[in-house]
Amino acid sequence: MILEPGILALILLSLITSGTILYALRHIVPILYAWDLKSGSEGQLQLERRTYLLSTLLTWAFVAELTSLLLLVYTAENLHERFTGAMCAAGVFNLNAFGYPALLLKLGNFLLAGCWLVLNRADNSARDYPLIRGKYLFLLVLTVPLLAEGVVLGLYLLNLQPDVITSCCGSLFGSRAVGLGSELAVWPMRPLGLVLLLAYVLNLGSGSFVLRKGRGSYLFALSGLLVLFLGISAILSFVAPYFYELPSHHCPFCLLKADYGYVGYLLCGGLLVGATAAAAVGVLQPFATRPSLRQIIPALQRRAVWLGLTLFTLCFLVATLRIITTDFTLFG
Template identity: 30%
Template sequence: MLLTPEVLTIIIINSIFLIFGTVAFLLSIKIFFNWDINSTSKLQYSLENQSYLTATIIKYILFLKILIFIFFIFTLDKISNVLTGAMCAAGVVDATSYGIYLLLFKLINIYFFGFWLVIHNIDMKTKELKFTKLKFGFYLFIYLIFLVETIIEITMFGSIEVDKLVSCCGTLYSNSSGSYISSLFAFDNSYILIVFYTIFALLVLSYFIKNDYLYTIFNLLFLIISLISLIMFFGTYIYELPTHHCPFCMLQKGYYYIGYIIYITLFLGTFFGFIITLKNIILQDRDSSNKYYNYSIIFSFVYVIIVSLYPLSFYIRNGVFL
């Protein structure tokens, strides 16, 4: 097992999260199955008090999980220095068969915790607390994903062999890697760029017509094509190397940590885009729709500007594209 201070910190913090999350899980079960806002019983009074405690626990887990996720990415990059063959976090993720699944579960959980927070904030604004059962029922589902995430995390770090040769990002993100990503290299970059800017244009169009379904669908497509185009095209201009497609190296100091800004703007833009459907369709709350529309399009627009400036700047300085 790779027992570095950073790994131990993550395992300890997530174990603490799991303990408090389990307390919230048990209370959520009780609230979900017994909640009746119209009741004046002693049980209902107790559930109302417990609901505030449970919501507070979940909120703190959410905020801290966002910070610990950033620290998790930093840790992957840090421990790559002790793994033979690894040059960045990509090598650590690929060091075991659990790495990619852990990363996916962490990202999904951050989105879900964010959705829960939105439902909670809307619920607290209603006099009858009509979304209380929904938000705690939703947390029961989130907790299960969180539990799986924690198990995979401990398993992944426990499975890493320091003396085992791992692949570097140059090998993993190439057309000879034999992975799913390698199949993307069969497509010409011009097609990927056309799809990227077309989906963004459709996203902007759906923003102006304020169609909730379309806006959510295009946000999902924008998230997917943004990650693909970042690996296939835009990332090479960040590194100024046509063969360097790693989505992790841009998080390093040598590239001024620009990857954090890129991923945060992409996450926030799509997150607020998904929230619109959650609020308007599921919760039937359109009061703050325009606010979330604006947040979403602003962050997505900033993302597009940042990644587009790199190839443009390279062309201005060198007169050619990579």
């Protein structure tokens, strides 16, 4: 293990999140089975106080979970100079078998934790806590990937060895590499760009329909997740080479460097947060007919739609502007 502030902070945040989840598990089962807001018993009053405490603790724990993704990527980028063969964060994540699984779990849990926070916000905004069982059942689903992330991340960080020689961009995202990253990197530009544009138009249209008519939430959520996947694929396939002005350089992590204006944080972060906002719109929809939520959920959905559309559009504009303003081209 390497004693770095970023690594120690990641371990601490992971312990806090996992500990909070385990503490919550001790108390949510009685809430799921015995919650009755119409009752004025001492037991119900204790449950109400307990759920208020759990909601506050879990909110902060999930905020820490969201923040830790940025910290993980930033720390990996800063550590690359310590390892032979690592030119960026790609090589640091490749130092042992747990690096990329930890990153993928972080990405998935970012989406899930973001949706839980929105669901919790809706529940706390209503006078009768109508989503109390729903959000804690969702928490039970979240428990497995969150605890798995804590274990895998711990194994990754604790097994970082400075004397290990690692491989980096060319061997991970090059045309001769083996793996998902390299497969996405060789997708042809024109078909992928066209499909991505259609997904974005679908997301824009369904989002506009949600804003005007209050319908189309599921389509907006699914198209948002599709934009995330296709957007990341496009970054690997042709957006990154346009920033590097090198047809063979597909690494998304080098975009995090100051040489490229840290644009990788904007592109990848914008796509991820936008997709999380889109997914949250779909997660809220089944509860939109609850009497106490008829005004709350549409308002939250509209905010999430605006956030998702704004971030997706910003990412598209930044990438498109680079492609049309540089002298470099991927077409002979």
